[in-house]
Amino acid sequence: MRRRLPLLLAAVGAACAALAASAGPARWWFAAGPLLALTALGVRDLVQRRDSLLRAYPLTGRLPFVPFVPRRGRDERPGAVREFLVSSLAPVEPAEEPPVVRVGGPDCRLPYDMALLNVSALSFGALSARAVLALNRGAALGRFAQDTGEGGLSEHHLRGGGDLVWEIGTGYFGCRTGDGRLDAREFADKAALPEVRCVSLKLSQGAAPGGGALLPGVKVSASVARERNVPAGEPVVSPPGHREYSTPRELVLFLARLRELAGGKPTGLKLCVGSRREFLAVCRAMVAEGVAPDFVVVDGSEGGSGAAPPYAGEVGLPLTEGLMTVHNALVGVGLRDRVRIGASGGVATGADVVRRLAQGADYTNAARAMMRAVGCVGTGRCHTNTCPVGVATQDPRRTRALDVGDKTRRVRDYQRGTVRDAVRIMASMGVREPAALTPAHLVRRTGPGTVRSYAELYEWLEPGVLLSGPPESWAADWKAADPDGFS
Ligand SMILES: Cc1cc2nc3c(=O)[nH]c(=O)nc-3n(C[C@H](O)[C@H](O)[C@H](O)COP(=O)(O)O)c2cc1C
Incomplete structure (x- = not known):
C-alpha cells in the first residue's frame, strides 16, 4: 500500500480540487490540473509492462532518492578495465549464424549444442516463479540453455519449453532420499524429460565456495517447500559437501553413474577452484578411471x-585464475x-564473452546480467524477500x-544482442570460429606504455605434458595430487 500511496494521494487531491472547482471558484482548476496530470502519469506507471520498478512504485520510482524506494543498482564489472582484445588489420565478415559449441565426450550418447551465452544457475526459491518462467521462455525463443540452479527441476522450469x-547440488533437491542422499x-x-539436455553436478559456487547454499526461511513459500521437499518457512541450508563421494575417484565414478542414469546426456561439474592440487587430484582420478565430465563450468569468486555470506569474493579463485587452472x-x-x-562470473557483454573464450573457455553463462534482463535493479535485497521488482522474491504482491x-x-534480446x-x-x-581464439588475442597493460598478451604473461601447458613430464612449476602440485584424497 505504501508503495502506491503517492498515487492515491494525487488521485484524491485531484478529485477534491476538481469538485471544489466545479462547486466554487474556478481557480481550483490550477490545483486540479497538475494533480490530474500526476494521477494520469501514476496510472500509466502502474499499468505499463516494461519497467518493473515503476509498476511497483508508480510516480516515486521516477525519483532518484526517496527513502523507501530502492535505487537502481550500478553495473560493476570487476577486472574489465586494463585488458584489451587484439583487433586485426585483416578482419573477417561476422558469422551469420550464432556459433554453438558441441558438448558431449565419447561417453555421452546425446550431445548438446550449447550457445555461447546461457542462463547461469538460478534456482526457483532464490528467484520468483515469474522470473524463472521468463528466463525459460526467453531461452526457448533464443535457443540457449537455462541452468535450473540447485533448488530442483521446478514446474516453472518446465513450462516454457526452454x-x-x-543442476544437482549437495542437497539433491528434487531427487533426494529421506536421509539426504541421491x-x-x-x-x-x-x-529423462526431453527439456533436460545436460546434468550439472555442482561442487561449489564462487560466492560461497565450500559453504552450503542458504535459502532464508522467509523465501521458503509453500510452493518452494514442495519443490524441495522441505518444511515451509524454515531456512534451507544445503550441506557444504556431497554425501555421495568423499574422494576424487569416488567423485568421477559418481559422475559416470549420473551420466548413465541420465541416459547418456552430457554430464559435467560446476565449481569455483580453490587449490590447483585438488583439481589436479580430480584430473588424476579421471585419467585413472577413464572417466571425464562432458563439461566443467568454472565459477569465479x-x-x-x-544470500551471499559477508566473506563473498574473499575465498576461492577469481574467474581468470580459475579458468586458466x-x-x-x-x-x-x-x-x-x-x-x-x-x-561464469561477471559475464555481461560481448567483450566479456570473447575475453573468457581467449582465456580458455568454450562458452559462458550469466546469472546477474540475466536477472537484470528480467527487471532486477540491483538493490541487493535478494535474501530479504522484499525484491521490489518481483525477481528475487516469493511474495505474490x-x-x-x-x-x-x-x-x-x-x-x-539481451542474449541475442550480446552474442x-x-x-x-x-x-x-x-x-x-570461437575455437580459434587464443591467449594471444587478449593483452593486458603491464606498465606505462607496455602491454603483454596472456600468451606471454602466463604459462600454457602442452597436451599431455603432466603425464609425460610436468614442468617444474606444476611438478609439486601434480606429485601431491592424490586421486584417493582431497587434502
Ligand atoms: C540469486 C542468485 C542465485 C543463485 N543460485 C545458484 C544456484 O542455485 N546454483 C549455483 O550453482 N549458482 C547459483 N548462483 C551463482 C550463479 O549461477 C553464477 O555462478 C554466479 O553468480 C556468477 O555469475 P554472474 O556474475 O553472472 O552472476 C546464484 C546467483 C544468484 C545471483
Whole structure:
C-alpha cells in the first residue's frame, strides 16, 4: 500500500480540487490540473509492462532518492578495465549464424549444442516463479540453455519449453532420499524429460565456495517447500559437501553413474577452484578411471548468490585464475579435447564473452546480467524477500510487478544482442570460429606504455605434458595430487 500511496494521494487531491472547482471558484482548476496530470502519469506507471520498478512504485520510482524506494543498482564489472582484445588489420565478415559449441565426450550418447551465452544457475526459491518462467521462455525463443540452479527441476522450469541444464547440488533437491542422499530412480525419471539436455553436478559456487547454499526461511513459500521437499518457512541450508563421494575417484565414478542414469546426456561439474592440487587430484582420478565430465563450468569468486555470506569474493579463485587452472590441467592430462569449459562470473557483454573464450573457455553463462534482463535493479535485497521488482522474491504482491511476456522478450534480446556483439568483436579480430581464439588475442597493460598478451604473461601447458613430464612449476602440485584424497 505504501508503495502506491503517492498515487492515491494525487488521485484524491485531484478529485477534491476538481469538485471544489466545479462547486466554487474556478481557480481550483490550477490545483486540479497538475494533480490530474500526476494521477494520469501514476496510472500509466502502474499499468505499463516494461519497467518493473515503476509498476511497483508508480510516480516515486521516477525519483532518484526517496527513502523507501530502492535505487537502481550500478553495473560493476570487476577486472574489465586494463585488458584489451587484439583487433586485426585483416578482419573477417561476422558469422551469420550464432556459433554453438558441441558438448558431449565419447561417453555421452546425446550431445548438446550449447550457445555461447546461457542462463547461469538460478534456482526457483532464490528467484520468483515469474522470473524463472521468463528466463525459460526467453531461452526457448533464443535457443540457449537455462541452468535450473540447485533448488530442483521446478514446474516453472518446465513450462516454457526452454532447454535445461539440471543442476544437482549437495542437497539433491528434487531427487533426494529421506536421509539426504541421491534418489537414483527419481533422478533417472526426471533426467529423462526431453527439456533436460545436460546434468550439472555442482561442487561449489564462487560466492560461497565450500559453504552450503542458504535459502532464508522467509523465501521458503509453500510452493518452494514442495519443490524441495522441505518444511515451509524454515531456512534451507544445503550441506557444504556431497554425501555421495568423499574422494576424487569416488567423485568421477559418481559422475559416470549420473551420466548413465541420465541416459547418456552430457554430464559435467560446476565449481569455483580453490587449490590447483585438488583439481589436479580430480584430473588424476579421471585419467585413472577413464572417466571425464562432458563439461566443467568454472565459477569465479566474484560470482553472486541469493544470500551471499559477508566473506563473498574473499575465498576461492577469481574467474581468470580459475579458468586458466582448469583449462591447463585438462590440457596437461590430455583430456581437453573431450571436456568443454563454461565460464561464469561477471559475464555481461560481448567483450566479456570473447575475453573468457581467449582465456580458455568454450562458452559462458550469466546469472546477474540475466536477472537484470528480467527487471532486477540491483538493490541487493535478494535474501530479504522484499525484491521490489518481483525477481528475487516469493511474495505474490511483489512478483506481480514482473510482466512475463515483456521480460521473456528482453531475455531473448539481451542474449541475442550480446552474442551478436561477441561475434562482431571476434570478426574485428580476424576470428570467425570461437575455437580459434587464443591467449594471444587478449593483452593486458603491464606498465606505462607496455602491454603483454596472456600468451606471454602466463604459462600454457602442452597436451599431455603432466603425464609425460610436468614442468617444474606444476611438478609439486601434480606429485601431491592424490586421486584417493582431497587434502
Ligand atoms: C540469486 C542468485 C542465485 C543463485 N543460485 C545458484 C544456484 O542455485 N546454483 C549455483 O550453482 N549458482 C547459483 N548462483 C551463482 C550463479 O549461477 C553464477 O555462478 C554466479 O553468480 C556468477 O555469475 P554472474 O556474475 O553472472 O552472476 C546464484 C546467483 C544468484 C545471483
